[in-house]
Amino acid sequence: AQSVTQLGSHVSVSEGALVLLRCNYSSSVPPYLFWYVQYPNQGLQLLLKYTTGATLVKGINGFEAEFKKSETSFHLTKPSAHMSDAAEYFCAVIWRSQGNLIFGKGTKLSVKP
């Protein structure tokens, strides 16, 4: 079955440190890939997406993600964490036969001063 896996339900980093949030999908056909951020008691905001073309995708707030077909991965990174990055991050996919998003379980990012 097609699925999205986020490794680590909770990641804690120090301010200024590298942020790495992992996302893998299971499918022989690469889906469209997304990262969403959700701040407490708020809706989902799109950080970035990969559809076709360049595999390194830059998003808002200094985040970027790289699509690696051989690893079926779409990990999210940010070189230097900021306190305002503390939130929950969801990796999501759309398989090309569907229109709805399939979300991973989410990773809660904490940033320590």
Place this chain on the structure above:
Amino acid sequence: AAGVIQSPRHLIKEKRETATLKCYPIPRHDTVYWYQQGPGQDPQFLISFYEKMQSDKGSIPDRFSAQQFSDYHSELNMSSLELGDSALYFCASSLGLAGARLNEQFFGPGTRLTVL
């Protein structure tokens, strides 16, 4: 820029009551998606509409129904509410079906439903 509007933002109901959630998509968007996010859970797709017709169905209980109206707003009707229906309900809109043309889905702020 106009965003997706959901009303009400908060709703408290008793078990076995009914609830109606409303979603107003971004102007000119013709596709609406409904998602349910339980406490500490990831959002789960419920149902979607394109040009006022149901386009896809996910894990929507039979007690729930939805429709999209001529002005493209959508309503999610929930009957015989259960404690487990307590969740954040998101609506998203896009211009065209997201899978077919990969049009970005824009999410509303959600309606938090609490069933007591």
